[in-house]
Amino acid sequence: MTKRIETADEAKQDAAYSEALKELIYQMADDDFIVSFRGSEWLGLAPHIEEDVAFSSITQNTMGHAVMYYNLLEELGEGDADALAHARPLEKRRNAVYLEKQNGDGSYLKEPYFDWALTVVRHYFYEVLKKVKLEALTKSSYVPLANIAQKVLMEQPYHLAHWKLWIRQLQNSNEDAKSRINMRIVEAWKEFGDALELGTKSSEMVQHELIAGEEFLQKQWLNEVKATVMSLPTYPLEKGLGNGRNGKHSADLKQAIKIFSEVYESDREAVW
């Protein structure tokens, strides 16, 4: 077994190790960050008041998880955590491309024709993936990352249970609900592919025992999803929107960056 690395300074001694490690943390951080940004756009617009409370709580907590990863990157010498979240250009971002997809037509402030079925499917698929990856990360050779995974795993079951309940209820509901959910599942199948990958450094990640391999993660994810979703496409998942793990993103991420960096860009030196 690879030696356990206890600190950032120790990780920095080995260039190959730290490059693979940083790549992995960027993926974890950027996924949580963009998912919580899209979640935050629903604030005040969720289907009912209790959902608004629940969804915003999940979103706030998920943003907190992203912060922990950006802090790890800061310790590894990648620069200020706030800048990593807000000021990094599109091509440096490693989130899966499906997660950046807009909530629907219109915008948060003006005529938001958001689609709840997209949100339910996306968040359910994502939270299952997050759980599978976190469980693998608890055995990571990088101890600070393993510790964070343990902490997040104590909070995340609530998030996963929430979206699982929505999937269960909507697919057992009327024809309208069923067909909307199914349509979004088929769509996700064509676009979620890169989420289940670890990018160009995936073999190094496995070699350094930072996380389990893609195949294992995909199998775990599929088993869990199969147990809940009634009908899934039989063909493999596709990467119809591109591969975010390699920094290839859609115009939707551009739109997101423009909005979430607005306050940060207005005064980079501001102190709270």
Add this chain to the structure above:
Amino acid sequence: MKLSGEQREVERQHREVERQHREVERRHREVERQHREVERRHREVERRHREVERRHREVERQHREVERRHCEVERQHHTGGGSGMQGKSKEDEILAILRTVDDPELPTVSVYDLGMVHEIKIVLNNVAITMVPTFAGCPALDFIEKDVKEAVEALDWVDGCQVEFSFQLRWTTDSITDKGRENLKKLGIAAPPETYQPGDSWTVSCPYCDSAYTSMENVFGPTACRSILYCMECRNPFEAMKPVVEYSIS
């Protein structure tokens, strides 16, 4: 003559309308007067409310002062026992202060009783405190950091206090002390259930009437660490600390 009779009748009705009109005006003034009275009382209540708050703060301040002196006396007791003893008593002093610093979102429940204090290191007159955040997304952390720092630095012998939150450590609801559980209950917040498995549904008894006949309204509450429930027995909504436990991976 018939016409003048009708005229008189019209005039009479006219006077009647005028009289009613005056009556309405009179009542209107009366309502306005009452309204002003209500406003006056309202201001009075607000004033008293502020006064109570002021006194409350004063009592808290005195409480801390007493606590501080208490520690001082204890410390003097120990000083005869060598430097190791002195270090220990300084730590006790810090712990006593931390028992008086409340969580900003849970007034009357101290950060110590919530199990957020992990380690206290004292080097000469400098104090370094490591704390454990409850939930990762908790926005109150900056406030807690500031409150702890200020309370500790108020001690005479302390030159400076650094507070650090470690995300490497895991807070669990088991870390809440018995006093913490008791104080939460006084706030109308039920302590977390003792047995919980991640992902499972759970329930707690009502903090007001102790009935077990309660229902979960929303597992997500006003803060990340709380849920909203309803008591079917006493018909009160209440909150509960959300259970989090160490996650065992099979």
